[in-house]
Amino acid sequence: MKNLIYTFPFITIVLYSCGSDAAKKDNYSSSNSSNSTSLPKVEIALVKQGIFEHYYEVQGTLESDNNVLLTPEVPGKIIALNVKEGQMISEGAVIATIDQSVISSNIQELEKNLELAKYLYEKQKTLYDQGVGTELQLKQAQANYEALKQTKQTLSTQQGKYVLKAPFTGYVEEVFPVVGEIANPAMPLVRLISLDKLKVVADVSEVYLKSTQINSKVDIIFPAIDDTIKATNITRMGKFINPANRTISVEVNIPSKEKYIPNLMAVLKVRDYADTAALIVPTEAVLEDSKGNSFVFVVNNENSAVKTLINVGYSYNGFTEVKRGVAANDKVVIKGARKLVNNEKVSIEN
Numbered sequence: 001m002k003n004l005i006y007t008f009p010f011i012t013i014v015l016y017s018c019g020s021d022a023a024k025k026d027n028y029s030s031s032n033s034s035n036s037t038s039l040p041k042v043e044i045a046l047v048k049q050g051i052f053e054h055y056y057e058v059q060g061t062l063e064s065d066n067n068v069l070l071t072p073e074v075p076g077k078i079i080a081l082n083v084k085e086g087q088m089i090s091e092g093a094v095i096a097t098i099d100q101s102v103i104s105s106n107i108q109e110l111e112k113n114l115e116l117a118k119y120l121y122e123k124q125k126t127l128y129d130q131g132v133g134t135e136l137q138l139k140q141a142q143a144n145y146e147a148l149k150q151t152k153q154t155l156s157t158q159q160g161k162y163v164l165k166a167p168f169t170g171y172v173e174e175v176f177p178v179v180g181e182i183a184n185p186a187m188p189l190v191r192l193i194s195l196d197k198l199k200v201v202a203d204v205s206e207v208y209l210k211s212t213q214i215n216s217k218v219d220i221i222f223p224a225i226d227d228t229i230k231a232t233n234i235t236r237m238g239k240f241i242n243p244a245n246r247t248i249s250v251e252v253n254i255p256s257k258e259k260y261i262p263n264l265m266a267v268l269k270v271r272d273y274a275d276t277a278a279l280i281v282p283t284e285a286v287l288e289d290s291k292g293n294s295f296v297f298v299v300n301n302e303n304s305a306v307k308t309l310i311n312v313g314y315s316y317n318g319f320t321e322v323k324r325g326v327a328a329n330d331k332v333v334i335k336g337a338r339k340l341v342n343n344e345k346v347s348i349e350n
Contacts (some may be wrong), residue, residue, distance in 0.1 A: 070095065
């Protein structure tokens with residue numbers, strides 16, 4: 001019995017010691033595994049060097065140089081309308097005719113007097129050549145004849161004003177009166193539109209005057225028709241700042257298309273900055289510390305995220321220009337950066 005009493009404690013001690021060593025080994029292994037998997041996971045992007053462009057946007061409208069309301073030059077009753085809405089007509093085509101019976105009657109009467117005046121002038125000239133009559137009589141007959149000719153020419157010009165003709169080739173957008181109505185110079189008869197000379201007009205804030213000029217690159221977006229004109233240029237800039245809203249008018253000529261119609265809304269994206277060798281990072285990589293300094297985390301060869309102060313330029317379309325602080329092909333953290341501390345080891349996921 002005594003031997004047994006002394007043996008059990010020994011065995012127990014030995015077993016306990018063995019169990020303790022095994023536990024230590026398991027804890028050590030678990031600790032190492034935990035250290036390798038607890039590194040912050042981040043995604044990175046390379047710093048690119050290339051063309052960086054910045055644009056500002058402004059809303060405008062599409063206009064036509066040939067979008068006019070045609071009005072008669074003389075009053076009178078409309079006796080003919082030769083066009084209808086939606087019709088394409090050529091330059092010089094007769095649009096409407098106004099009653100000209102009175103002036104036609106005056107011209108007919110004048111022609112008879114002109115014929116008599118011509119006869120008297122020729123007769124007086126023949127007599128004067130024969131030595132009969134005076135020079136004064138000849139001059140009076142000539143003046144009367146010339147005056148009547150001039151009057152006829154004036155009446156003929158006025159007669160032409162009773163016929164309204166198209167000043168250019170285009171579409172008849174609207175016809176306002178009907179046959180039988182009385183027309184007058186204050187009342188438009190039709191709206192005529194040509195789509196040959198189109199432009200987008202917009203008001204640009206004076207803030208952009210320094211970086212905007214004729215030939216500045218512009219992209220034009222027409223949201224209503226889901227269409228875009230790329231890489232065109234500003235063709236005209238106004239010389240007057242509107243004091244009401246501090247803007248200046250700009251124009252961009254565009255090619256003619258059937259779907260481009262006056263008053264269509266447009267969005268102008270005007271390039272106000274460009275650098276052909278800029279250092280570019282995703283905007284989401286750029287952070288700001290409590291002092292207002294911009295910085296990024298650059299991952300070095302030891303997979304440590306180093307806080308790096310940078311000077312930034314413009315940001316546009318998800319990217320930011322970096323003026324100083326990084327180099328091309330540096331690896332910057334774009335996801336997971338907000339929880340990092342300087343020189344912290346990281347695990348790169350992408």
